[in-house]
Amino acid sequence: MKSSDVFRTLSAALSQTELSLADITLYALGTSCVALLGAYLYLWPYRAYTLPFKNLQGPEPDSWFFGSMRRIIKEPPLAPHQAWLEQYGPTYRYRLFFGSWRFFTADPLALSYILNHSDLFPKTGMARREMETILGRGVLIAEGEDHKRQRKVLNPSFSLTAVRGMLPIFYDSAYELRDKLQGLIEDPNAMASPTPAKEEDKVEGGKKVDVMKYLGQATIDVIGKAGFDYDFQALKAPTNELADAYRSLFSTSMTITPMAILQALFPVFKKLPTKRMRVASEAIRTTKRIGMRLLEEKKQAVRKAHSEGLEKGTDIGRDLLSILVKANMASDLKPEQRMSDSEVLAQITTFMLAGNETSATALSWICYVLSMHQDVQDRLREEVTSVSDDRPSFETLTQLPYMDKVIREVLRLYPPAPSTVRQAEEATTLPLSKPVKGRDGKMIDHVNLPKGCVIFVPIMCINISTDVWGPDASTFNPDRYDNLPSSSNQVPGVWGNLLTFLGGTRNCIGYRFALAEIKAILFVLIRSMKFEELPSKPQFEKKAA
Ligand code: HEM
Structure with a gap:
């Protein structure tokens, strides 16, 4: 049928019902108004009237549409x-x-x-x-029985013994960070902040440093090596394929645009080939490809250990992924309790999201608070310099009483989540x-x-x-x-x-990891440098992603 035929057929139908185009428009407008009024009455007055806790107090909304x-x-x-x-x-x-x-x-x-x-x-x-x-459907997303099953297989990765084994990785990155910061401070031509220092902020022997940026590089290196035995080299190299993929994945998903809101409300819009979706899909492909390679390597190592009869206690790697793969392939774990490959891959991205920025933010607040409380910083330095070993044992590090109190107090006032x-x-x-x-x-x-x-x-x-x-x-x-x-x-x-690390059955599984990492990095930095507020006392804004 040609388009002119369609039009003729439609006109014929209209004339048969004796409805003009104006009638139809009016009808459509009327129906829309009734539907909108109905939606309004349901969403606003009706929901307010039937709310079981309507007797609770609370603020009046600033806008009828956006609420507060x-x-x-x-x-x-x-x-x-x-x-x-x-x-x-x-x-x-x-x-x-x-x-x-x-x-x-x-x-x-x-x-x-x-x-x-x-x-x-x-x-x-x-x-x-x-x-x-x-x-993906990792432990941060899973609910009910799936969540219980995943937590059970993940628990050995985050045990005290496992975190103790990761301490050398934390120290390695901490010393690399210290050397990088010292190099930046000593090099008169090096810029360590996105904007140049004002005249009044130029201090003899010191430099304006974008502390969060470098702490972030150190925590990426830590989560790479301690998380899944991958060296991002973030403190050394400006780019890395996997780090770039994660960066664009997390930033596209956290940028709030009108389309992003529409996609969150109506997932069908995710099928649209928008730039945001293309970037996310490309990044997901990269993380899956590299993740799969790491996973295969770990599985090979476990199979080799099994074939040599070394099942329990064999060290195939001290990172979270190695311990997870070993626990997931243990012969005493029932098949229905095991994680699938895609669930294991989802944990890698989960470690990256949950365990990097949170630790970097915590460390940044610690440095900020210490720069505002020089007496506390001096007392902390006294405590850490009294330790003779520059890589103290897990027990010595985690039981430094004043350091513990300082970290608790900063994490109380400035919880990263x-x-x-x-x-x-x-x-x-x-x-x-x-x-x-x-x-x-x-x-x-x-x-x-x-x-x-x-x-x-x-x-x-x-x-x-x-x-x-x-x-x-x-x-x-x-x-x-x-x-x-x-x-x-x-x-x-x-x-x-x-x-700060929540509580109950969905508490932060990584809290021991985070605390040991923070303590190791703080121990190393405070022994060799001093944090001070810039003399110009810049104002900063607190933001949450
Ligand atoms: C200072 C650092 C950290 C803070 C403040 C923190 C805080 C939290 C909070 C509040 C939650 C609960 C989120 C929710 O249910 O809505 C959580 C969950 C989680 N965190 Fe952390 N976290 C930190 C570091 C880490 C690290 C280093 C890792 C891993 C290496 C990690 C892995 C996880 C995981 C996997 C979950 C999900 C647990 C579950 O749902 O069963 N976190 N974290």
Whole structure:
């Protein structure tokens, strides 16, 4: 049929129904208005009216469409949440776009319940879908039985014994970083920051240094070697195929564009051949190709050890991947408990995402805080220089008391992952240890969460809660750990009465790795250099990815 025939047929049909084009347009407009009104009434007034926790207090949204979203994006991470907490108490509600609700709680009992019932409170479907595109279905994404199975096979990789075995790798990178920084400082022609130093910032024997950049290079080298026996040489070479692939993968997935939002809401848009999707697919191909090669090498080593009868205790490599492959191929592991190749590959990208930037951010905050508290830095230097060995044992390093307190205190005030979210799998009643005043003036001691409710877990707010830490909760004071308030025992964190590494069944599996890495790097740097704030006292902005 020709197009003119189609038009004639359509006109004929229209004339038969005696509808003009104007009628149809009016009809379409009318239907759209009714649909929009219906959607509005459902998403805004109806959802507000039927919300089981509508009696909770919370901020009025700035915009009927975006809710409080614009304020949350504009202000430093969790600044609005903290302000609302001070106004409404530790448990409240607020709105985001499309009239959706967020439930907020910094109540230790409620958080403990949420974090210890991960089957009832998994990650949100949208977060999982988004992360799965770049990570694959690794331990950060998996839920339920899959997650339990993966954690079981991964546990030996992150054990104390395994991390102890990685210490030489941490020291190697720490010394390489120290030498690089010393070289940059001593070379009068070398630039160590993206912008030149102002006149007042030129100090005899020192230099303006972009500390985060070099710490980031060191932590990439660490995760490469200790994670999967791969040498990125980030401290030596400006480019590396795998590092570049990860960089573009993580940056494309974290750049918020209108299309990215559309793709997150409606995954079908991911099929569009946009530049973002092309770059991501290319990067995924590279990470898979190199990951598969590393995995095959490890499997070969385990097979060889098996054929030589050396199954248990044989050291085929001290990195996370080697230990994981060995655990996954152990003869006493049931076949249905094993990870598939694609699951093992997903762990490599997961280590890279979860274990690099977090450690670099933590170390950067430590250097910043030390530069602002010279007395603390001097005391720390005194402690580390009193150690005669320049590569102390795991026990000596991890038991340096003042270093431990300083790291705890920085990770309390500046958690690299300041928040996370969970979603109620079914309608649940949540107990509160601190009742809050409802809109009707009555006290609320439990909250009914509807199925699908999104819960904001404010890691940073609980770390600086005055209910937990006392009135000086926001002050930097490493000595507070000499005399902890009993209220800090309620925090359901896996480490140091803090929520920095989360808690419950989905706590950070890498926290021992991270702490040993941070301690080794700090030990080496503080013995040989001093961190100072630039005399011009530049302002900086806190941002969260
Ligand atoms: C200072 C450094 C680090 C901090 C503050 C940190 C923090 C966290 C937090 C808050 C979570 C929970 C995320 C959520 O469920 O929403 C998490 C999970 C995780 N972290 Fe870390 N992390 C750090 C370093 C590392 C390192 C070095 C590794 C690996 C080498 C690692 C591997 C993981 C993995 C695999 C998970 C997912 C665990 C699961 O869901 O079962 N992290 N981390």
